Amino acid sequence: MxxxxxxxxxxxxxxxxxxxxxxxxxxxxxxxxxxxxxxxxxxxxxxxxxxxxxxxxQSPFAVVRTRQFEEIVRAGGGAGLLPLLREALGLSIDTARWESADESADEGGGESAEEGAGEAHAVRHTRTEALVARAAGDPGTAVVLDRLLLRLDVAGHEVHLEPGVLVFQAGERFHVVTIKPFAVVDGQAETGRVSAAAREAAVYVHAMRALLVRMGLAPDRVSHDVVLVCPENFSNVPTASLLDVRRELSVLAWQLARLTRIDRILDGxxxxxxxxxxxxxxxxxxxxxxxxxxxxxxxxxxxxxxxxxxxxxxxxxxxxxxxxxxxxxxxxxxxxLGGVETVGAAIGLATGTRTATAGEQGVAERLRHIRKIYQETVAQETVA
Ligand code: SF4
Known part of the structure; x- marks a missing residue:
């Protein structure tokens, strides 16, 4: 064990x-x-x-809203999506093939509890590999890949990533396309939500790159530019923009590497x-x-x-x-206040009731200086 x-x-x-x-x-x-x-x-x-x-x-309302918006974007085999991808990526393609790694969903089966079973995962992952290999071998044909099942090694365990994104290939590049239900108003979206979407999309970019490496392909064929598709100005009309997830990718890679070294933490x-x-x-x-x-x-x-x-x-x-x-x-x-662990210690350094250690000298000086300014300001306010 x-x-x-x-x-x-x-x-x-x-x-x-x-x-x-x-x-x-x-x-x-x-x-x-x-x-x-x-x-x-x-x-x-x-x-x-x-x-x-x-x-x-996500709240139940948010889950429903997400599904509804995804259906709008996927409607008609993604007919409305292609012009958005074309504009966001500066392409001049007229058509794109739409392929799904989940045939049961295509037949109306959708995501069932049994789908999580190892056998279904294996079938879907094999189909994912086949679709990605075919797309990679035919860079002249634009293709949208839907409901891929990706794998990732996390702390020595192989985990499956359920489909939350589309993958688009045109030319030699794959782009992750993430569909989110939050509004883009006048070209701006809530920063926190965009950051969360970027972190999540980076996981798919990372997993797609890992898949390409396993297939003997260059990982940088998966772009760090993710296409973010959101509703525009509180409507249900999708709009697309590019998200550069390089920073999120490097943080993720560092953290995943750290997880694989979990033994070091366990030792302590x-x-x-x-x-x-x-x-x-x-x-x-x-x-x-x-x-x-x-x-x-x-x-x-x-x-x-x-x-x-x-x-x-x-x-x-x-x-x-x-x-x-x-x-x-x-x-x-x-x-x-690097090096100071508690609020009490910081107050002690500021008031002089705590003797600063060698590593705390700089912080102590700053705290005392700030306290002096604060006291002088309060005194002036009181006189006024
Ligand atoms: S401190 Fe760690 S475990 Fe606690 S909430 Fe934050 S990330 Fe989670």
Whole structure:
């Protein structure tokens, strides 16, 4: 039994998806997230059992909205999509073939529970490889590939990525096409949503490049420019723009490499640590206090950004606040006060009640200077 299996207990590991893999990049310095993801525990179930339920993931309304918009973009064999791709990528093609790696969906079968079975995955992945190979061998024909099933090695496990994007090839280049239901108004979309879409699309670019490498093809045939398709100005009319995901790709590659070195983190964990929820009939039975102690034994790196990226956010936030950790104030504060771990320590340095260590001298001087300015400003305001 591997160390990861031993940590998880008898429950089967949870599969990743593009969203969960993309979220890894949101906080790459967090050991706790790295361990929980590598182990494959159900973080949502864990958080709920610990008493820190998070309204995480897409709301049912958002799921329906996403599906509706995807259907609009796919309608008529993607007839409305081609002009958008042509304009976004500066192409002059008239037609593109549309091919799907999921024949059951073409026949109306759609995504069923059984589809997750290993055999169905294998069939679909084989078809994915065949479609990509055919497209790569015929760069003169534009083609849109739908419902591909990609594979990725995460922490030594092979995970499947469910179709959330289209892949378009024209000329020698493949482009990931991601369809999102958030509005682009006057050419602008909400920054947070665009960033999340870029992180997610980067997972598909990474997985497509890995597939090309396995097929003996050059990975850079998959472009780092992703086509983002969104509704325009609150209508249902799609519009397309290009997203450069090079930064997200490098963060993702670093984090995935870090996950494959998970043994180093495991070596630092308390001996006898278990993350087993002791699930019986779908319900965790392990005493919450016991589980709390176990999870707290893995170092976390909480930042407010966790609230939109990790199921454990409320648990970690409460922990960071109770310990007075600077992390709870955000990465900017933490980076500015590098080396100082707690709010109490920062106040002590600013007021002089704490003696600065050699590594804290610079931060202490800055804090005292800021405190002096603050006190002078308050004094002037009081006199006025
Ligand atoms: S919420 Fe907790 S476990 Fe998740 S990334 Fe943030 S600090 Fe790590």
């Amino acid at each position: 591997s160390r990861l299996d031993a940590l998880r207990g008898p429950t089967p590991p949870l599969d990743h998806n593009a969203r969960s893999i993309a979220a890894l990049a949101a906080n790459p310095a967090c050991d706790r997230r790295a361990v929980l993801d590598a182990v494959g525990v159900d973080k949502n179930l864990m958080a709920v059992h610990l008493g820190y339920s998070a309204q995480f993931g 964990l308390p001996s006898g640590l278990s993350l087993d929820l002791r699930i019986e009939a779908g319900v965790p039975t392990r005493p919450a206090a016991d589980l709390d102690e176990a999870v707290s034994g893995i170092a976390a790196r909480y930042a407010p950004e966790c609230l939109s990226a990790c199921e454990m956010a409320y648990f970690c936030r409460a922990e960071a606040r109770s310990g007075g950790a600077l992390d709870a104030l955000g990465r900017a504060v933490r980076d500015d």
